[in-house]
Amino acid sequence: xxxxxxxxxxxxxxxASPFLAHAQQEIACASAVSQLQAYVxxxxxxxxxxxxxxxxxxxxxxxxxxxxxxxxxxxxxAQQSMQVNQWYSAIARQCSSSSAPVPPRSSVRKRQxxxxxxxxxxxxxxxxxxxxTVKIKIPSKPSGYRxxx
Amino acid sequence: xxxxxxxxxxRTLLGIGVLGARHTxxxxxxxxxxxxxxxxxxxxxxxxxxxxxxxRQAGANDRSGIPQVVNxxxxxxxxxxxxxxxxxxxxxxxxATVANGRKVLVVDVDFLDNLNRMSxxxxxxxxxxxxxxxxxxxxxxxxxxxxxxxxxxxxxxSLQRLGSSETAATRAILTVGTExxxxxxxxxxxxxxxxxxxxxxxxxxRVDYSFCAACR
Numbered sequence: 001x002x003x004x005x006x007x008x009x010x011x012x013x014x015x016a017s018p019f020l021a022h023a024q025q026e027i028a029c030a031s032a033v034s035q036l037q038a039y040v041x042x043x044x045x046x047x048x049x050x051x052x053x054x055x056x057x058x059x060x061x062x063x064x065x066x067x068x069x070x071x072x073x074x075x076x077x078a079q080q081s082m083q084v085n086q087w088y089s090a091i092a093r094q095c096s097s098s099s100a101p102v103p104p105r106s107s108v109r110k111r112q113x114x115x116x117x118x119x120x121x122x123x124x125x126x127x128x129x130x131x132x133t134v135k136i137k138i139p140s141k142p143s144g145y146r147x148x149x
Numbered sequence: 150x151x152x153x154x155x156x157x158x159x160r161t162l163l164g165i166g167v168l169g170a171r172h173t174x175x176x177x178x179x180x181x182x183x184x185x186x187x188x189x190x191x192x193x194x195x196x197x198x199x200x201x202x203x204x205r206q207a208g209a210n211d212r213s214g215i216p217q218v219v220n221x222x223x224x225x226x227x228x229x230x231x232x233x234x235x236x237x238x239x240x241x242x243x244x245a246t247v248a249n250g251r252k253v254l255v256v257d258v259d260f261l262d263n264l265n266r267m268s269x270x271x272x273x274x275x276x277x278x279x280x281x282x283x284x285x286x287x288x289x290x291x292x293x294x295x296x297x298x299x300x301x302x303x304x305x306x307s308l309q310r311l312g313s314s315e316t317a318a319t320r321a322i323l324t325v326g327t328e329x330x331x332x333x334x335x336x337x338x339x340x341x342x343x344x345x346x347x348x349x350x351x352x353x354x355r356v357d358y359s360f361c362a363a364c365r
């Protein structure tokens with residue numbers, strides 16, 4: 001009887017192992033996304049603070065100073081954004097290549113009434129590459145019109 | 150100076166640039182693009198609720214055709230500079246900025262395609278790209294209207310040299326420019342006049358360097 005119980009337990013464990021692996025993968029993906037979200041929040045918080053407090057406090061009415069600092073902030077933010085995009089792509093790629101589901105894209109477009117009021121889900125950073133069929137080129141005619149459907 | 154007035158200074162400055170390089174939907178502080186061609190609205194901010202992404206950096210043979218067009222414009226104007234070209238989506242915009250000493254052009258290709266359709270000329274997209282390059286030629290002035298008009302002049306120069314008709318060169322701005330001046334952009338009639346002037350100067354083999362603050 002005791003042997004039977006052990007056998008049943010081992011059998012159940014084996015049967016559950018694919019689900020366990022799947023669950024672990026899900027947890028890892030969710031954790032990665034939430035860590036990325038936390039990072040994004042930090043980046044946005046820094047940008048907000050610098051924009052509303054740091055730069056105005058340092059520059060006052062000195063337009064040149066503010067412009068230079070804002071350019072620096074912009075460059076930093078752009079770099080952070082691109083990095084986050086890359087990280088998110090990597091997470092999405094890795095999580096979708098396994099059996100674990102990728103967090104769904106939010107179907108709701110949020111509108112921001114105040115800067116920094118909402119931090120949108122990072123999954124929205126995923127792009128659909130809509131422009132893949134569009135190619136811009138110099139027209140051959142002075143009118144530039146060839147008639148389009 | 151009150152906190153409110155400080156904010157106003159910064160917001161005003163943001164209009165001509167900077168933090169607004171709308172690189173993702175990470176909701177930057179009042180994300181506003183650098184020069185904001187913004188033909189649709191003349192000027193807009195986050196009230197539009199649109200999504201913005203940078204999807205990729207365009208290589209020399211990017212499928213969008215933008216780097217190839219940029220090269221042709223540079224060649225036509227004999228302007229030598231390296232650009233970092235970023236392809237955006239759902240931006241409904243194109244803008245120029247400088248980041249870490251690099252000249253950046255951000256272009257939403259679908260926006261340009263739609264603009265071509267609305268303007269009924271494929272020179273519309275070229276004019277927008279040439280306008281953004283014009284910002285880099287002329288330099289970025291604190292006077293936003295002057296800066297936009299400078300860029301418009303160079304777009305007129307570019308389009309004539311590339312073979313557009315005068316009508317086609319001004320079609321985009323007349324189709325979707327704003328009727329009246331906005332905080333960031335002159336009205337479409339002033340802009341049309343400057344594009345036209347650039348076009349006519351190019352046709353006559355002239356260049357008016359008063360439209361180039363960086364050349365002075």
